[in-house]
Amino acid sequence: MRISTAQYYATQAAQYQRNYSKTVATANEASSLQRINTAADDPIGAGRLLKLGQQAAMLDQYNTNINSTKSALNVQESTLDAITTALARAKDLSLAANNGTATDKDRQAYAAELGQIQQQVLGLMNSKDADGNYLFSGSKTDTAPYSQNADGTYTYNGDQTTINLGIGDGMTVGTNTTGWDAFQQTINTGRTSTQMTAPAVDDGRVVLSNGTVGTAATYNSRFSGGQPYTVSFVSSTQLKITDALGNDVTSEASQNGAIVNTTGTNQSVSFRGVDLKLNINLKAGDTNPDAVIAGHSFQLSTTPDSFTTARSPGNPSTAVITGSSITNQAAYTAAFPQGGAVLKFTSATAFDLYAAPVTADSKPVSSGTVAGGNATAAGVTFALGNTPAAGDQFSIQPNNHQTQNVLDTLGQMITAMNTPIDGDPVAKQKFQGVMEAGLGNIDAATNQIGASVTAIGARGQSLDMQNVTNQSLSTANTTTQGSIRDSDPAEVMTRLTLQQTMLQASQLAFSKISQLGLFNKI
Known part of the structure; x- marks a missing residue:
């Protein structure tokens, strides 16, 4: 097979270029490892x-x-x-x-x-x-x-x-x-309250504290279902507790409701997870303790929800909410937004109550008109100071007193x-x-x-x-x-040396073979 001189030169040049590229690549690898x-x-x-x-x-x-x-x-x-x-x-x-x-x-x-x-x-x-x-x-x-x-x-x-x-x-x-x-x-351990129901004028002889929650599990499971309770003093040494239905539940009180009538004695009465402090204060001339203590009674219940209200800074009138209270417990429980509410007036007398926050598609949960300076919505009556105007808004936040931050x-x-x-x-x-x-x-x-x-x-x-x-x-x-x-440094250096040697040999062989033409013999 004949190989032309040009073909030989091209083949050798390509081979040399490949070997040179490999050597350069190996040299770069040796440099960077x-x-x-x-x-x-x-x-x-x-x-x-x-x-x-x-x-x-x-x-x-x-x-x-x-x-x-x-x-x-x-x-x-x-x-x-x-x-x-x-x-x-x-x-x-x-x-x-x-x-x-x-x-x-x-x-x-x-x-x-x-x-x-x-x-x-x-x-x-x-x-x-x-x-x-x-x-x-x-x-x-x-x-x-x-x-x-x-x-x-x-x-x-x-x-x-x-x-x-x-x-x-x-x-x-x-x-x-x-x-x-x-x-x-x-x-909040102080989430119960007492209110004297008899006598009409407090004579100071019986002081019953609002109570503190001593055993939360018992309170949660037993107390709420029976409230409000009536705590009646049948004598100076015995009290009686009845639930909202009139059932006698005194047996669940500490010592079955037995108390002492020693003046100034700070004694405890525990009932359905609530600890009450009781003091009997006999006065001079009270020779018959039973006669002056019997007949005293208190209502014991969970502290009713209260409300924090604030007027919107952009209200057109100077009206404010001066007080608020629950006047219809059933309506309050069923309808009042526990996450907060907004009271909006559409006129001086008409208003709507919305769940907060109010959006474009919000619908009122309750509506009404002002009567006697009061606005009643969802079972809550808000006392108004000054006359409201259309566009007035008030934010309302209920507090059920189950929890309380330490600042309060x-x-x-x-x-x-x-x-x-x-x-x-x-x-x-x-x-x-x-x-x-x-x-x-x-x-x-x-x-x-x-x-x-x-x-x-x-x-x-x-x-x-x-x-x-x-x-x-x-x-x-x-x-x-x-x-x-x-890379392995030893392997790279060995390979580089071999490639460089082969490249040098290739150069030398090309130089020798290129001199074997016929014209060199003439």
């Missing part, structure tokens, strides 16, 4: 490296999320610990104020310090992080969690949203603690401490009842905060465990990428 520098070096390997790189980037993001979440949770835990410390001091002050030897002046001093603690706790509840975001507002990080109402109570302005971040494949963790969980769901509890205790009771045994006994309910609520608030701290600790453990897992995955990822991408 990476087997894959472009996708053309190993398409399959490059694809695997791309996926591994994506996993590595995700693991880095998980690590960033874990670190930021740890930092956020540490700030929240420190803040909650500070609130717990403040509440411990508030409890000490309350116990001192409730001591029988304290005077009005002492209690006022305690109230002043308790007011400072209340403001300290409020400030801590409204704490911000390093970025200026409120810690306990849920997703509403630019809104202060708590604000004070015109009546001195406090309202939670945040939401119940937990902000989650991914910390692993298919695993997320909450980065925040909402004020709803940490503070707003504190069980401290406010109630401060008010009680500032009320003079020296020389008035009846007032003192009522004060003690208020303080015992407040102390119970402080304990409940501390427990609620403790539960939030425990939840933070559990999340912290999850973060630590997932961080170890992510570190292991990251190490394995790095090793796998190295096994695919990195």
Whole structure:
């Protein structure tokens, strides 16, 4: 077979070019010690490296999320610990104020310090992080969690949203603690009330406290179904309790309703999970205790819902809601929006009640007209100050008193401490009842905060465990990428030397063979 000179030159040039390209590629590999520098070096390997790189980037993001979440949770835990410390001091002050030897002046001093603690706790509840975001507002990080109402109570302005971040494949963790969980769901131990029904004018001989919930499970299962109860004193040593249907349920009271008639004795009566403080105050000349004590009676029930109202700043009139009360329990239970309502006036006398928030397609749950300066909607009567106008709106938030934030509890205790009771045994006994309910609520608030701290600790453990897992995955990822991408230095250098030698030999052979033409022999 004949091979032309031109064909020979072309073949040798192509072969040389291929060998040269291989040598250059090997030289680059020797320089970087990476087997894959472009996708053309190993398409399959490059694809695997791309996926591994994506996993590595995700693991880095998980690590960033874990670190930021740890930092956020540490700030929240420190803040909650500070609130717990403040509440411990508030409890000490309350116990001192409730001591029988304290005077009005002492209690006022305690109230002043308790007011400072209340403001300290409020400030801590409204704490911000390093970025200026409120810690306990849920997703509403630019809104202060708590604000004070015109009546001195406090309202939670945040939401119940937990902000989650991914910390692993298919695993997320909450980065925040909402004020709803940490503070707003504190069980209110003082959610029952008593009202004297006989005699018509309180003679001070029998003082029965509003009661505190001592056993929540018994209260929830037994108390509500039978209210309102009537507590009647049949003698100075025996009381009788009947439920709403008139059934005698005295057997469920402690000591079957037996009491003592010693003046000033602070005794407890427990009934269906509620602990009541009872004091008998005989007066000079009461030679027959049964005659003066028998006939006293009280109504015992769950504290009725109350309402926080606020007028819209854009109202065209100066009308305000000066008071509110439930006047039809059945209608209230059936129709009033428990998540909040909006009262809107369409004229000076006509109004509609909507469930909040009001949207374009909202329909009223109740409508009516003003009568005697009152607007009654869904079983609730609202007393109006001044005449409303078309376009007036009022926001209404019901409170069923099942829970109570600790700011309101401290406010109630401060008010009680500032009320003079020296020389008035009846007032003192009522004060003690208020303080015992407040102390119970402080304990409940501390427990609620403790539960939030425990939840933070559990999340912290999850973060630590997932961080170890992510570190292991990251190490394995790095090793796998190295096994695919990195070169063996000894093998690369040996291959480079061989390719360079072969290239030099190829050059020398081409030079010798190119001189073997016929013209060189003439």
